[in-house]
Amino acid sequence: MQTKRSKRSRIRAAKPTGGKGHKKKxxxxxxxxxxxxxxxxxxxxxxxMKVTKGxxxxxxxxxxxxxxxxxIINLHILQTELDTLVQKGKxxxxxxxxxxxxxxLGYDKLLSKGHVTVKLNISVKFATENAILRVEQAGxxxxxxxxxxxxxxxxxxxx
Numbered sequence: 001m002q003t004k005r006s007k008r009s010r011i012r013a014a015k016p017t018g019g020k021g022h023k024k025k026x027x028x029x030x031x032x033x034x035x036x037x038x039x040x041x042x043x044x045x046x047x048x049m050k051v052t053k054g055x056x057x058x059x060x061x062x063x064x065x066x067x068x069x070x071x072i073i074n075l076h077i078l079q080t081e082l083d084t085l086v087q088k089g090k091x092x093x094x095x096x097x098x099x100x101x102x103x104x105l106g107y108d109k110l111l112s113k114g115h116v117t118v119k120l121n122i123s124v125k126f127a128t129e130n131a132i133l134r135v136e137q138a139g140x141x142x143x144x145x146x147x148x149x150x151x152x153x154x155x156x157x158x159x
Contacts, residue, residue, distance in 0.1 A: 073107040075131060076114020097121055103145065116140065 017023045029035045082098055085091045085105070092099045102110060102124040110122065112130035120140035132142045 070108040070126065071106060072109045072111050073102060073105070074111045074113040075116055075134060078102075078110075078120075079114060079116060079118070082118065097140070110142070 011019050078100065082091070085100075086093050086098070090105060091101070097119045098121070100120055100122045102108075102122060108125045110124045110127040110131045112128050112134055116134050116138040118140075119138060120135050121143075122135060122140065123143040123145055125144070125146040127142050127144060135142050
């Protein structure tokens with residue numbers, strides 16, 4: 001039974017270049033004058049202005065940071081929202097002390113902007129020194145859930 005040969009194989013059999021012009025032109029990007037915007041010459045600058053709208057440094061630059069953005073909350077926001085958070089059941093109140101788990105509220109770090117007038121027992125991943133100081137001055141306590149790891153020296157490992 002006869003089968004029809006593929007078009008690709010017929011083109012390749014007809015010429016050693018397979019329709020690419022001279023056989024040396026099918027290598028890399030030589031025949032087209034390079035890759036991308038290369039080889040534009042005089043007219044390339046005008047072309048570049050149209051394509052990039054005047055921005056001359058095309059391509060990738062810099063790096064992508066692997067640091068994750070921390071979600072922060074200030075003390076004054078926490079202070080104003082205490083009663084609504086108690087009503088919603090997101091924090092608890094024992095006598096005159098509010099127990100707040102900030103990570104359950106969706107925040108990672110406590111900042112010190114604002115004044116505290118009530119006692120707060122706060123558990124949080126990160127907090128600034130001033131935030132801890134202000135909560136403690138009001139009679140509360142801050143518990144840090146994630147402490148920064150302490151790097152050991154090479155001398156400590158040998159001992």
